[in-house]
Amino acid sequence: xxxxxxxxxxxxxxxxxxxxxxxxxxxxxxxxxxxxxxxxxxxxxxxxxxxxxxxxxxxxxxxxxxxxxxxxxxxxxxxxxxxxxxxxxxxxxxxxxxxxxxxxxxxxxxxxxxxxxxxxxxxxxxxxxxxxxxxxxxxxxxxxxxxxxxxxxxxxxxxxxxxxxxxxxxxxxxxxxxxxxxxxxxxxxxxxxxxxxxxxxxxxxxxxxxxxxxxxxxxxxxxxxxxxxxxxxxxxxxxxxxxxxxxxxxxxxxxxxxxxxxxxxxxxxxxxxxxxxxxxxxxxxxxxxxxxxxxxxxxxxx
Amino acid sequence: xxxxxxxxxxxxxxxxxxxxxxxxxxxxxxxxxxxxxxxxxxxxxxxxxxxxxxxxxxxxxxxxxxxxxxxxxxxxxxxxxxxxxxxxxxxxxxxxxxxxxxxxxxxxxxxxxxxxxxxxxxxxxxxxxxxxxxxxxxxxxxxxxxxxxxxxxxxxxxxxxxxxxxxxxxxxxxxxxxxxxxxxxxxxxxxxxxxxxxxxxxxxxxxxxxxxxxxxxxxxxxxxxxxxxxxxxxxxxxxxxxxxxxxxxxxxxxxxxxxxxxxxxxxxxxxxxxxxxxxxxxxxxxxxxxxxxxxxxxxxxxxxxxxxxxxxxxxxxxxxxxxxxxxxxxxxxxxxxxxxxxxxxxxxxxxxx
Amino acid sequence: xxxxxxxxxxxxxxxxxxxxxxxxxxxxxxxxxxxxxxxxxxxxxxxxxxxxxxxxxxxxxxxxxxxxxxxxxxxxxxxxxxxxxxxxxxxxxxxxxxxxxxxxxxxxxxxxxxxxxxxxxxxxxxxxxxxxxxxxxxxxxxxxxxxxxxxxxxxxxxxxxxxxxxxxxxxxxxxxxxxxxxxxxxxxxxxxxxxxxxxxxxxxxxxxxxxxxxxxxxxxxxxxxxxxxxxxxxxxxxxxxxxxxxxxxxxxxxxxxxx
Numbered sequence: 001x002x003x004x005x006x007x008x009x010x011x012x013x014x015x016x017x018x019x020x021x022x023x024x025x026x027x028x029x030x031x032x033x034x035x036x037x038x039x040x041x042x043x044x045x046x047x048x049x050x051x052x053x054x055x056x057x058x059x060x061x062x063x064x065x066x067x068x069x070x071x072x073x074x075x076x077x078x079x080x081x082x083x084x085x086x087x088x089x090x091x092x093x094x095x096x097x098x099x100x101x102x103x104x105x106x107x108x109x110x111x112x113x114x115x116x117x118x119x120x121x122x123x124x125x126x127x128x129x130x131x132x133x134x135x136x137x138x139x140x141x142x143x144x145x146x147x148x149x150x151x152x153x154x155x156x157x158x159x160x161x162x163x164x165x166x167x168x169x170x171x172x173x174x175x176x177x178x179x180x181x182x183x184x185x186x187x188x189x190x191x192x193x194x195x196x197x198x199x200x201x202x203x204x205x206x207x208x209x210x211x212x213x214x215x216x217x218x219x220x221x222x223x224x225x226x227x228x229x230x231x232x233x234x235x236x237x238x239x240x241x242x243x244x245x246x247x248x249x250x251x252x253x254x255x256x257x258x259x260x261x262x263x264x265x266x267x268x269x270x271x272x273x274x275x276x277x278x279x280x281x282x283x284x285x286x287x288x289x290x291x292x293x294x295x296x297x298x299x300x301x302x
Numbered sequence: 303x304x305x306x307x308x309x310x311x312x313x314x315x316x317x318x319x320x321x322x323x324x325x326x327x328x329x330x331x332x333x334x335x336x337x338x339x340x341x342x343x344x345x346x347x348x349x350x351x352x353x354x355x356x357x358x359x360x361x362x363x364x365x366x367x368x369x370x371x372x373x374x375x376x377x378x379x380x381x382x383x384x385x386x387x388x389x390x391x392x393x394x395x396x397x398x399x400x401x402x403x404x405x406x407x408x409x410x411x412x413x414x415x416x417x418x419x420x421x422x423x424x425x426x427x428x429x430x431x432x433x434x435x436x437x438x439x440x441x442x443x444x445x446x447x448x449x450x451x452x453x454x455x456x457x458x459x460x461x462x463x464x465x466x467x468x469x470x471x472x473x474x475x476x477x478x479x480x481x482x483x484x485x486x487x488x489x490x491x492x493x494x495x496x497x498x499x500x501x502x503x504x505x506x507x508x509x510x511x512x513x514x515x516x517x518x519x520x521x522x523x524x525x526x527x528x529x530x531x532x533x534x535x536x537x538x539x540x541x542x543x544x545x546x547x548x549x550x551x552x553x554x555x556x557x558x559x560x561x562x563x564x565x566x567x568x569x570x571x572x573x574x575x576x577x578x579x580x581x582x583x584x585x586x587x588x589x590x591x592x593x594x595x596x597x598x599x600x601x602x603x604x605x606x607x608x609x610x611x612x613x614x615x616x617x618x619x620x621x622x623x624x625x626x627x628x629x630x631x632x633x634x635x636x637x638x639x640x641x642x643x644x645x646x647x648x649x650x651x652x653x654x655x
Numbered sequence: 656x657x658x659x660x661x662x663x664x665x666x667x668x669x670x671x672x673x674x675x676x677x678x679x680x681x682x683x684x685x686x687x688x689x690x691x692x693x694x695x696x697x698x699x700x701x702x703x704x705x706x707x708x709x710x711x712x713x714x715x716x717x718x719x720x721x722x723x724x725x726x727x728x729x730x731x732x733x734x735x736x737x738x739x740x741x742x743x744x745x746x747x748x749x750x751x752x753x754x755x756x757x758x759x760x761x762x763x764x765x766x767x768x769x770x771x772x773x774x775x776x777x778x779x780x781x782x783x784x785x786x787x788x789x790x791x792x793x794x795x796x797x798x799x800x801x802x803x804x805x806x807x808x809x810x811x812x813x814x815x816x817x818x819x820x821x822x823x824x825x826x827x828x829x830x831x832x833x834x835x836x837x838x839x840x841x842x843x844x845x846x847x848x849x850x851x852x853x854x855x856x857x858x859x860x861x862x863x864x865x866x867x868x869x870x871x872x873x874x875x876x877x878x879x880x881x882x883x884x885x886x887x888x889x890x891x892x893x894x895x896x897x898x899x900x901x902x903x904x905x906x907x908x909x910x911x912x913x914x
Contacts, residue, residue, distance in 0.1 A: 023747070024746070027745075028748045030738040030739065030746070031743070033735045033738060034736065034758065035739075035754055037795065037798065038760070038761070041776075041794075042757070042760050042761055042769075042795055044776060046772060101672065104672075105668075107665065108666065108668070109669075111661045112661065116907070118844075119903055119906075121844075122848070123903075124673075124676065127676055128855075128856065129855055129856075130895065130896055131856065131873065132856045132873070133880060133884065134892050137884065138683045141682055141686070142678065148678075148682060183849070187845070190804060190807055190842040190845050191808070193841055194808065227807070228804060228807035229807075231762065231803060232762070232803060235763055263767050272767070272768070276765050279763075284756065284760070287762075288756065
C-alpha cells in the first residue's frame with residue numbers, strides 16, 4: 001500500500017525518498033532504535049546470565065568457571081514446581097481482580113467529559129509517585145489490629161473485635177491489587193477511549209439494549225487493552241514478593257523470593273541464573289502464545 | 303497538552319542545569335557505603351568540618367546486597383560496613399584492604415573483649431563499629447507464661463503470636479540449638495532435623511520481619527519472638543513491659559565493622575575516618591542515636607562523666623548492655639561455605655510448607 | 656456527535672474506586688505530621704519533619720537525582736517505544752518475531768537478574784557507575800511498557816485517515832505529526848506516565864547500577880526500613896504529591912480557560 005507523492009519532480013536517489021516509498025524500510029527504521037538499544041542493554045547482559053547459569057558456585061559464593069548443568073536439573077523438583085504454581089496463582093488472582101475492578105473505572109474514564117479526562121488519569125497515577133514502601137506501610141497502618149480500618153468499623157458498630165487482616169492472604173491481595181491497578185486501567189482506557197460512540201449509537205439504533213451493545217461491541221473492541229493490561233499486570237505480579245513479605249508477614253515464598261535469595265543470601269548466582277532463565281522462557285512462551293491467539297498484531301497476518 | 307509539555311521541560315531544565323555547574327572531581331572526598339542513618343549526620347558533619355573532606359553517603363539495606371554489588375565488580379567506595387560473617391567472606395575473596403594501624407591510633411579506645419575476634423584475628427581488615435545480640439523478646443503482660451528458652455516458643459499457647467527475624471541463619475540456628483546441635487552446624491542430618499522442628503513451629507508464627515519486628519510487639523499483635531537487640535531496645539523504649547533475655551539454649555552475638563574495600567580510591571581519607579569514628583566524644587553520638595551496643599570503652603567512660611542519666615539507662619537494659627552471663631552464652635553466626643545452599647533449600651522448603 | 660454520559664452507578668463506583676486509591680495516601684499525609692519517630696501510633700501534631708526534610712542534604716540530593724533520571728528516561732523511552740509500537744502494528748519487516756520477543760524480554764526478566772547482569776556488563780565495558788548508568792537502565796525497562804500501551808492504542812488504527820491526508824498532499828512526516836500522532840496521543844501519554852511511575856519507584860535495578868554519590872530516593876528509603884522510616888519520608892511524599900496536584904489543577908484551569 002505505497003502512496004505516490006503528487007509532486008514527483010526530481011528523480012535523483014535520496015535516502016529520504018527511498019524511506020518514503022519502501023514500507024519495509026520504514027518499518028525497519030522505526031524499530032531500529034529499540035532493537036539496537038535493547039540488544040546492547042538487554043541481550044548482551046542476558047548472554048552473561050545464560051553463561052552464568054552453566055557455571056558453579058564456590059565455597060564462598062564466588063563464581064567458578066566449571067561447567068555445571070546440574071543447576072537446571074535442580075529446578076525440576078516438587079518444591080520449585082509448587083512455588084512456581086503458587087506464584088502463578090497469585091499473579092492470576094491479582095490480574096483478574098484488577099481486571100474486574102479496573103474495567104468499570106477505565107470505562108468511566110473513557111466516557112468522562114473530555115476536559116476532565118486527563119486530570120482523572122493523572123489522579124490515578126499520582127499516588128504512585130509517592131514511595132512504594134510508604135504506601136505499603138500506610139496499608140499496614142490501615143489493616144493492622146486496632147488500626148485505621150478496625151477503628152472505623154468499630155466506631156460504626158459494624159464489628160466488635162479486630163479483624164486481624166494484617167499478615168493474612170487477604171491483606172496481600174489488597175496490596176497487590178492496589179499496586180497493579182494503574183497498570184490495568186491505563187491500557188484499558190486507551191483501548192476503550194478509541195471506540196467511537198457512533199458504533200454504539202448504531203447498535204442502539206438497531207434495537208440493541210445497552211448491555212448487549214456492551215457485550216457485542218465495546219468488550220470485543222477493548223480486547224487489545226485487556227491483553228496489554230494483562231501482560232503488564234500478570235508478569236510483574238508473578239514476580240513481586242515485597243507486598244507478600246510486608247503485608248503477608250513473609251510467611252510464604254514466591255518465585256521472586258527464590259530468585260532474589262539465590263543472588264543475595266544463598267549467593268548461588270549460577271543457580272539463580274538458571275532459575276531466571278527457566279522463568280523467563282516460560283513467561284515468554286506464554287506471552288507470545290497468548291498475544292498471538294488473542295489477535296495482537298493480527299492485522300499484519302492479513 | 304502544550305502546557306504540560308512546557309512545565310515538564312521547565313522542570314527538567316531546572317533539574318539539569320544546576321548539575322551542569324557542579325563538579326565532582328574534588329580530591330577531598332570520602333565515599334561511604336552503609337545502612338541508612340547508621341552513622342549520625344552530626345558525626346559526618348564534624349568529620350567534614352575537621353578535615354575538610356566531603357562525605358558521600360550511599361546506602362544498602364542488607365549485607366548481602368552490598369556483597370553482591372561489590373562481588374559483581376562495583377567500585378569507588380571507600381568504606382563499607384560488613385557484619386562479622388560477611389567479613390569472613392570478603393577476606394576469603396581478597397575484597398578488603400589491610401588497615402594501616404599507624405593511621406588509626408584511636409584503636410586503643412576499644413574494649414579488649416571486642417577486638418581480635420575470630421572473624422578478623424588481629425584486626426587486620428576491620429574496626430568494630432557497633433555490636434549486639436540476637437535473642438528472646440517477650441511482653442510480660444501479654445505472654446501466657448514467661449518463656450525461658452526458645453523451646454518454650456513451641457508451646458501451643460503462642461499460636462499466631464510469634465514474630466521471628468526473616469533470617470534463615472538465625473531461625474535455623476535457633477532450631478538447631480533447641481535440638482542440642484551447634485548453631486553453625488553443617489551436617490545434613492542435623493539440618494534436616496532442624497527444618498522439621500521448624501515446621502512444627504509454623505502455626506505459632508504470626509510473621510517474619512527483619513526490618514521492624516518491634517512494631518508487632520509494641521502493638522501487641524505478637525507476644526514473643528526472636529529479634530535483634532536494637533529492635534528490643536526500641537520496643538522497650540515504647541513499652542517498659544518488654545523483656546529481652548538470653549534463652550537457656552544460648553543466643554547470638556554479632557558485630558558490624560568498618561572496612562575498606564580493595565581498590566578504594568581514597569584510602570587515606572578512609573583511614574582518617576575510621577580513626578575519627580573511634581574518638582570518644584564522636585562515638586558517643588552513635589550510642590545516643592542508635593539502640594545498639596558500643597564496643598568503644600572510651601566512649602562509654604565519656605558517656606559516664608558527661609551524661610550520667612543516659613549512661614545509666616544504657617547500662618540497665620540487656621539490649622544495649624548484656625551482662626556477662628548473657629555474653630558467655632552467646633555464639634556468632636559463621637559463614638558455612640558450601641553448606642549455604644543446603645540451608646537455603648531447607649529454608650525455602652520450610653517457608654513453602 | 657453527542658457524548659453519552661456514563662451511568663450513575665458507574666460514577667458512584669468510580670468515586671469509591673478513587674477513594675480506595677487515595678485512602679492510603681490520606682493516611683500517609685496525616686502521618687507526616689506525627690510526632691512519634693517510629694510512626695506507629697498517632698502521638699501528636701508537629702511540623703518538624705518538614706523542617707528535617709528541608710535540611711536533609713542527602714534526601715534533597717536523592718530527590719533531585721530521582722527526578723532527573725525519571726524525566727530523561729521517560730522522554731527517551733517514550734520516543735523509542737512509540738516508534739517501535741508503530742513499527743510493530745503497521746509494518747511488515749524481516750525479523751519481526753525477533754523484534755517482538757526482544758521487546759518482551761525486559762518485562763519477563765526478574766529485576767534482580769536484570770540489575771546484576773547490567774552491573775556486570777557495565778563493569779566489563781569499564782563504564783563508570785553513576786547517574787548515567789541508572790538512566791540507561793531505566794530506559795531499557797521503560798521502552799517495552801511504552802510500546803505495549805501504544806500498541807494497544809494502535810490496534811485497529813484505520814489507515815484510511817493517513818491515506819486521505821497524503822492524498823491531500825501531506826508527506827509522511829506531516830501526516831504523522833498532524834494526523835497519526837494526535838490520534839494516538841492518549842496512548843503515548845499513558846505509556847509515558849507509566850514509564851515515569853516505574854522509574855520514580857525503581858529500587859532493585861537502580862541499586863545495582865548506581866555508583867558512589869548517585870543515590871536516589873527509593874535507595875535511601877529502602878535502606879531506612881532496617882532502622883526507622885521516620886515521618887520525614889511521609890513529609891517528602893506529601894509535598895511531592897501536593898506540588899504535582901497543584902500543577903495539574905493549574906493545567907486543568909488553564910485548559911478550561913482556553914476552551
